[in-house]
Amino acid sequence: MSLDLALLLAQDGIANGAIYVLVALGIVLVFLVTRIIFVPFGDLVAYGALTLAAIQAGERPGTIWLVLMLAALAFLVEAVSLLGRGAAHRLPRAALVWLALPALPALVAWALVGRALPDAAQWALTVALILPLGPLLYRIAFRPIADAPVLVLLIVSVVLHFAISGMALVFFGPEGARPRPLINAMFEIGDMVVSAQTLLMLACSALAAAGLWLFFERSLTGRALRATAVNRVGARLMGIRPGVSGGTAFMLASALAVLSGLLIGPVTTLSYDSGFVIGLKSFVGAIIGGLVSYPGAALGALFVGLLESFTAFYDSSFKEVVVFAILVPVLVLRSLVTAKPADDEEEEL
């Protein structure tokens, strides 16, 4: 392989990897705070891109109905749990947090879509619609079993993916969509042509990695989120509510997901079911990076992008096989490197 070719593949690989970086960051974030491996993360990315595409096309995105349905369900779950504890006086607050707050952007979107909107307003609407999804899914699916073994949380997570990607088919149909890019420009650096969109993605990823690192290392709220994951009981004894921490983490994750959706959408055509594979590839990257560090996850995700582009050069049909198969040796290596965990695992499932 010539050096030029290698450079070209590397550039392609980094552009690919940039897609996975933000998603990998989100996956690490959720895992660090809640011990949940949020498999549907990729689906939220797809929802982001498809929602923007629908809004640009002047159609009401199905996300509106999804948010409204989930908000009603979340309020129901919360109400049942409150009444079960005899805390009826908290119902109005619950209605505000779980019903009114998420429904607001949905209603605004319902009213505005179809009118001539500036690009910025379209993006803002997309963000406002995707943002509640994470916390709502968390409240409905995960919080009732927050103390369950990681394994159960993982199964719920995988199941959740199938549920919400199935809904995406209903809302958006089987065809893919590609929203307009945020920036339309190409740069020539030496012999290479780089799209501004790729550079923007890399910049956003770097900013997000740095921002997350700062938030979790420097602010008391960030520390409290971390503390929840490090020691759940310890955190509760400090008055940190794991439910609030989890909700916050999922909100941040939603933000990262919609950001990646806005950035990735214009680069690759996404359809209702493309989120899963994007999510899992990013997840492979996050695991390669150790699943505990943001910079590590970012590097791991870039590695996955490179691996994909080099494999595709030899035989494009096997790039998926290689990316997923590599996880097995990576996990085995990791289990050899890290000390054996204490054998005090409770009975699982």
Place this chain on the structure above:
Amino acid sequence: MTALLDVVDLHVSYGRVEAVRGVSLTMEAGRIVTVIGPNGAGKTTLLAALMGLLPSRGSVFHDGADMARLEVEDRVERGICLVPEARELFGDMSVADNLLLGAYRFRRERGFRSKLDDVYARFPRLADRRRQTAGTLSGGERQMLALGRALMMRPRLLMLDEPSLGLAPLIVREIFRIIAGLRELGVSILLVEQNARAALESADYAYVLETGEIGMHGPAAVLLHDARVTATYLGGSV
């Protein structure tokens, strides 16, 4: 005057095993009350239930208010603070972060960090190690950190579970001096210990817990010289 803490007929079960069977106890504000007893008597279970970490039957009143429906975090908001036997530190985080998290409930108040210097003054060892992660501390330092973190919470009722566990005599002495100092500050303390003599010497009132039930109780000074207590802890023949 209402008692600071009033526990009436408390039962706690794990599945079908009842670990605490009808415990009643009372403590006045500003006192140190101790619960002593052998391993497996249900002492840790009792504290966990009082904190809301375990479901229980019976009633617990704090300052006259029924705590039945309060969750752990609500009890923390009321100024109840537990230093558990397992310490429950944030092992991967620095000593300073651990302490700051103790002030979490004051996060909206300005100057919530100011108490930090207070704690460092009380535990100079922690000041030396403020950047180290909690997981790398020795047993004594971990206990100091747990106590320091509790002080950051400015507790009204401090519940200590086996604060002397696994510590060298010199450090145990140090820990009990700190506990006595806290009482001077007006903190009420519920102390659970298997180091019976140390606990009885520093407490005002004592309960003996055996297989989930209160056996004897009385002023600590009286129990300290009770023949049955001495026998249980030094052993007779079965």
Place this chain on the structure above:
Amino acid sequence: MRRLTVGQCAPLVFAGVMALMPLVLRGYPITLLSYVGMAATAALGLVLLTGVGGLTSFGQAAFVGVGAYATAWLTTAEGLSPWLGLLAALAATGALAWLLGMATLRLGGHLLPLSTIAWGLALFFLFGNLDALGRHNGLSDIPPAYLGSFPLRSANAGFYLIWVSLGLAMLACANLLDSRQGRAIRSLRGGSAMAESLGIPTFRLRLAVFVLAGMLAGLSGWQVAHVQRYVSPTAFDVGPGIEYLFMAMLGGAGHIFGAVVGAGLVTIARDELQDILPKLVANSGQLEAVVFGALFIVVLQRARGGLVPVVLRRLPSRVLSPPPDAPPLPRRTQPAAGTMLLAAQGLVKRFGGLAAVNDVSFDLRAGEILGLIGPNGAGKSTTFNLLTGAAAPTAGRIRFMGADITAEPARRIAGRGLARTFQHVRLRPTMSLLENTMLGAHLRGRAGMLRAVLRMDRAEERQLRAEAMRQLRRVGLGDMPHELAGNLPLGRQRVLEVARALAADPVLIVLDEPAAGLRRPEKLALAELLRALRAEGLTILLVEHDMEFVMGLVDRIVVMDFGVKLAEGAPADVRADARVQEAYLGGVA
């Protein structure tokens, strides 16, 4: 004549009903039942793997695919007989499961199931991209299986082929679970520490279950290939993989019949949904996945045990009599009283910089009760773990029965005649007292899985059962051998652990804080039992915090404090020792 019990009747009735189905039903319902059978075969693998063994796999569908493609390719491209294809499907899935299991079964917690998603997807993409396997179109025109010269081509023939093979697989699994190895598999979910301490090779068993689950998927794949007569990659994605998991957990992971119940409900419900949903909304292609997803989440949140256990609980429980007597198992010869049994020399264990045990030495002679005492945190438990092989010492040596056992795994030490109990009782709460005790006698049996499946292990099984019953009577739990261990109060659970230890026919029994949490009468009874065991020549090491319990019972005492040996000697001397008093009553002046 022997009367059949409900448990023995149910499978016969079930088999009879299924055999008559084609006479009652015609056409599509039979095809649907065939689908149920194929899914149930794959789900049966997950019942073993997840429900019984405690391991989770999202990749079961990929194994079904491996089996299906193996036989499909061999019978179309190479023209082999479908019966050879069956062998090939089983061999291919078994070998692949063995390889993947060797690589990934040591992964802790969630990493193992995650790796199953990864290789599941890798295999799925592989099927869809290999020319030899027809890429995304798959393989078609697969020949049916022949019985002699009769092709099993009709819907009814396919139905019988599937349900007969499924029935045999269920019988084999039921036989396996009701055997020595099956009990060991069922004990895996209690954590490896308990199983290893009983001499059960946990990794090998996990691997065996993993391979077995893979082969059941292979069988399902073979059914798919030769009844459906075409294979395509979409059936082997992670989506169907999680559907198999749903079936297993909905039916009741852990119950053989759970696979059929779960597969039946899911397959029939999907069929109905696929009729109804398109009439309600457009693009409903994945909507049944949404419905199943929501249901699965509810099951995981509310009823992780599944349906079968709920139904079983409502059935009247039958009264079981204690097992009949059987010829005793061979016993170890106990060493003569007074000979050196165990010697610990200069044991050191460091965690990080902290020395939990620092230069501790002591001897144990045959026929004595030695108490190892000390305040909490003195290093007793660590010493205990070093002796029993649960942890390896940083320095020092341990000899047992004349052999150096330093750093030997717990399993090997158990085989040498050391049995232990746990401070935090480790029993299988969902297994009976008798079964828990039989687990202790694991090393005294020989029967392997094949003998169990073919029911050639019955004589040995009767001996194990009778031995366990003897031990239960010996400790005073003989009145309710079929009660579940989880229903006992703590005190009796501790005694059950002693019975389990005794079932191993040990020369040394090591008890970790047996008196903790016991009431006074229970303590007295336990002390009485230990005295009786000593009188029978057994050697006992007692790690204990409760001085009152220890003093009247033991011959000698070793006192530990801060990881070092503080004193050693007769109980009276030790009690008089000023340093011991200081350590125990606390030294705050």
